[in-house]
Amino acid sequence: STPPASGKASQDSKPPAQSSAAPSAPSSAEPHASSSQASPSQGADIELPTTGIGASISTNLKANEKYTIACIVKNSTNPYMVGCLNGVQKAAEDMGFEAVLMAPSTNDSVEEQVKIMEDLIQKGVDGFVLVPVDTNGIMPGVRKAMEQNIPIATIGTPAAVDTFLRTGVDYTETGRLVGKAVAEKIGGKGEVIILEGPPGAQNAQERLAGIKESFEEFPDIKIVASQTANFKRTEGMQVTENLLQKHKSVSAIIGCNDEMAIGAIQAIKAAGLEGKVTVGGFDGNQDGSSAIYDGSLYISYNTDPFGSSYLAAVYIAQFLNDGTEPPQYFIPFPSEVDKPLITAENVVEYMADIAWWN
């Protein structure tokens, strides 16, 4: 399949001024052509205007004026999205700007996201923290905002052009890391089931591509099924139930988010296969973390929406205060300050200090 558009976008969109600060290759994965430059690195020497991670993130910065910063996410029913909104809300409280928190009333509608952007430009906001549904789809809104010189920070999914900042995670990268970890855990061979995100959603496609990429190294691993469960727990459970009827000897299931992974775990329990199947997920949400703690989930990836959007808001406020640009276009936030993979080894620490959902 075609390489995801985001990789391309972030690749050739790097502002030349910052290329000296380009991060080194990622620590845990092979560098990959499509995203090597954008890939995160641990402990790169950039200075964040914040300290901490997850819910413990904070800043000393104060907004000079009562700016209005809007956060637009993809929906208001997913904890990840609400984490983003909460991050900006917290930033607003800490720094003293006004936060406008928005989501389309129809879940995951890029068209409505564009509408909201247009409306808020009318309202006169000073900055956008954006979780776009789609890289290209969001462009009309982005372009309008850029015409008005309103800084835009995107979380996770980028926009098709360079915006003020992109932070959060690289979805392909997350897929690659978790996929690799799971593959190693099952000894590089066996049958794997993947539960995909909603068809049509870009981040879901990218993460899936990442997972598949990571398996290319392991010729003995066979993806026996890859079905959508729409990022939902119910559907994760139902689809897994069905697939387990056929693939009883499956060694691993990767859910493209924790919700589906937990659904899969419930189905595994019901099928009496507990302990025989390695399950991987993404997001490191509260339920997922407890599942890692009790051993039913092997691994997850801390995508930290809270910290990402907080950080994005802080950068925007800083820019509004004195015109300081962020040092780098793509700041892969959680992995910038911490190891983002969560396993039984670090889950206690993660839940106590790092998690974004407290």
Next chain:
Amino acid sequence: MNYIAKQIRGSRSFFCLAGLMTLLILSSIASPDFRTLDNMITILRQASTLLILSTGLTAVIITGGMDLSVGATSAFIGCVCAQFLKIGVPVAAILPIGLLIGAAVGALNGFLVSVVGLPAFVATYATNWVVKGMSIIVMNGAVIFGLPEGFTWFGTGYIGYIPVISVIALIVVVIAYFLLQKTTWGRDIYAYGSNAEAARYSAVNVYKTVFGAFMLCSMSAAVGGLLMTARLNAAEAAMGDAYGLQTVAAVVVGGTSMLGGEGGVSGTVIGAILLTVIVNIMNLLGIPSSAQPMVVGGVIITMVLVDSASRRRDETVSKKSRNLLKTPQKGEVV
């Protein structure tokens, strides 16, 4: 015996049953994994939630109405009750609370349809919007999980080989069947659905009938929502979305006419199982998710097409009665 055979043959769910049988046979041939006991139980468990939601909807559709808010209502009640469980409300109190909220939503629908006189389609679409919005507010975007074991047992437990959730679905179906077929109120629902005006002239209490149907619908949505929550061990505002129109499909594929007055929960049982089986076999055969709706849509259209063709055959004069013309029979009623 002849009567029973005739009833089955003549009943609207006949084609649905035939369709289900065909599907089961084809599936068993196509995939060896399909015909295992395990898989059958899986299908049973999966069909249960859909079945509970569609059972109540059947009553509304028999009145000639429509309830587009079923999915949203079930999610809403699941969310509210999960919040209640979280603050320590005992499990025993949850069912009454859920049913009460369900009854309230149903009463709102009933009010809009029978008192204000809105088309049910529009009224319940608005309700759907409101209820969905309220579950987002209730949940504040979070997912609640880690519910008491006494509660989740209803969703995940087994009685012998049979999942508890299926037993409950069966109970709901039996109750609804009993209400619709064995009580005067149930008869009023059919009478109102086949001819609302005639029902009024026959001294049927229209308000009681319509309110009752909508309340039954929303209350079964409540049970469905609670079980959905118990089964997931979590509640989420969007969890009912997928059920919105799927329930309608299950009811209509089961032979209940959208024009009202015909059909029943027995057809709905078959319809719900049919839709579940299709998805199950498609997953087993590895049909890509993007192609799955096409198959489901195709099956829905085909089933209803066959059903409506058979209906029309009843209306037209059959060959046999045409022959009456040739040999006029004495004493035959004109």
Next chain:
Amino acid sequence: MNANVQAVKTPLGPRLRALPPVVWMLVVLALVFSITTPQYFALANLRNILVQSSALMILAFAQTLIVLTQGTDLSLGAQASLVTVLWVSLAKAGINIYLAATLSVCATVIVGMCNGLLVSKGKIPPFIATFGMQNVVSSIALLTTAGSSIYFSHYIFQFVTETRFLFVPLPVWIAALMFALTWLLLYRTKFGVNIFGLGGNPEALVLAGVNTVKSYVKVYAYAGFLAGICGLITACRVESGQPVVGMGWEFEAVAATLLGGTSLREGRGGISGTIAGVLLLTVLRNGLNVSGISAMYQNAIIGVIVMLAIVIDAMVRRVRGD
């Protein structure tokens, strides 16, 4: 509001009173928002509202025609999505962009014809026939792009959304053109007469020798055409092909249609009221966004206001006795 009685000159007072209630609600809503938010009444915002409503507007015209025939078309949203995807992928495959647009609109016209056949020949209730089609169509859209959105760079997209003619952006003009076209078809052709007939008294049509099967097919096909145009505008709006972008629009279109005074029974109504219905929904969303009401509350607020609007509409009509 209806063109059929345009020749009757009535004084302004009764004519104002005869407007669909939704027009008044629209005015009230606009007043409320302009009082609460200063930026609301800016010219740019009005333009904004018009642009935002244009895609839904066209879809709602389609839905209005279907509702006039006592049906609902649940596949319209999926059809619009399909067009965005087809257009972009055909263009990407090297086909001339205008040809690609035409071809993809042809696809939805065919979908519409299938709908019409199922409803008329197959005698399936429109609700369930078009629901089945919705599934089929969205599958096709997803399969076309293997599930993801699809992107193709061409100046036409931005040209459509950003060109202004007489201060008004192109999508609004397109919507206006579609209104004019639909209006002509509805009130100045046999096609329109048959639509009112299908909803009002199909028996009369049969007795007058109208082929009702053909009429149904035509209506649904034209609805498909409008859904296609809506899809083209949407593709320009989001500059890409999005296989699920139109999800749920069919229901919003129904809501707008009914708010606009078209009845699910006996073929009463028309497309002029639908404009007000669509504007009500758009103004509501825009107003909530501009006033910065949090995402958490928007769904509930919109739902409650739409419900109130429908109830008020029903009440007013009952009092007026129409």
Next chain:
Amino acid sequence: MDTILTAHGISKLFPGVKALDSVDFDLRAGEVHILVGENGAGKSTLSKCLLGAYIPEEGEIVFQGETMHFQSARDALEKGIAAVYQEFTLVPYLNVAQNIFLNREYKTKLGLTDHKRMEQEARALLKTLNCDYINVTQMVKKLSVAQQQMVEIAKALSFRPRVIIFDEPTATLSEREICSLFEQIHKLKAAGIGIVYVSHRMQEFARIGDRITILRDGKKIATVGIYEKTSEQLVNMMVGRDISQVYHRSENQRGGIALKTTALCDKAGRVKNVNIHVRHGEIVGVAGLVGAGRTELAKLIFGIDPIASGTLEIDGKQLTGKHTPLRMVKYNVGMVCEDRKRQGLALKDSIAWNIMAVSLRRYFPRQFINHKKMYGICGEYRKKFRIASPDIYRPCRLLSGGNQQKVVLAKWLSNNPEIIIFDEPTRGIDVGAKMEIYALMDQLAVEGKAILMISSELPEVIGMSDRIYVMYNGSIVNECVRGSGDFNAEAIGAMMLGIKEGSCCEC
């Protein structure tokens, strides 16, 4: 005069009904050929077969010497056969001109409909019918019923047909409009156009008719010249036996006043100041023309429509509080309504469920239905009313009109009411069934029930009633008691038309 339209051996079947049975019919140019027969005799069905709206199972139609194979009404229209149908065939939300030119819209050069021209021609057409007060740009929905009927007539004439079929065109017209219609019919006759005219109103026959064909139970009885038979003979041919045989009343005792209304008015002003009473053991008829407000009165009494003013007493007790059918049923009142397909039956439901629709609550007061018991009861009623059906499980739509009517009767009588309102109890049913229903009403009266009977068939009202209220334009204009001088068809007919008693004697 030469024959332009002939039908040979036409048969038409509906599920459960043989509506036409080898009917022969012929129509000459320039004549008005009247079709008579009781309700359900097959008049409308025959008209529709001539028109191609129905395709007969058997028989052939010859028009101007050519055998026709009409597949639709359009075919017939193109050949020059137009009709004014009994049912409403206008589209409510189109204007008058659009309705008249439905499917034949004039087009401008641009291919758009030419409203101006259509309106002009429509206006001209209506003018020939003396109906220039009808605004051609008005929605049909907003017209009165009579105006709608005139539009239907204009529509048929606009085809400039060779043959035109009128199916009860005057049923909803007032005298003034009837006059202009007849004037038009005379003009058409003079122009050599053949006219088939279906009507129940004998007084019209002499004014326009040339020949009469009598249908009964789907069979043709005879075709006669207009002056060959007296109206009594015609009625006998229609009914198939002497009227005196048909109606039978037993001697019985009258009880107290069961139902009494005082100054009853409805909200729409269709019922004005009605004072009537019915005693136990009495059959009281209400006569009047269509639109006189008799059905409205019945609906008012039964609680379907709200009472605007006036009072209602049942067995001497004045009714207070909520007035709904449910409450009336509790007071032992029943109503067999006018339109059995719309208000009487759930056509999709089985015979059994329809029979039990009212009395279910009485037999099973605890709400739980014992199916065995229920089907037992229904079976008894099927036998008692001789409902012709192999079982009680079939849907009612498969029954013939008469049997459907019997189901409606069984529905109410199974609830054992004391006061029964019959609105057109014998509409559209065959003579045999009619007689059974008359016998039943007689028996009910003997049992001491109070019966209020509304009927448009004068012989029936006169034959069955002990007293008759004559209703005209919403008010009771007269009360005739059996045995008194004005208790005959002529007098009552005149009162129905609103002609004062005095002037009545002259005609």
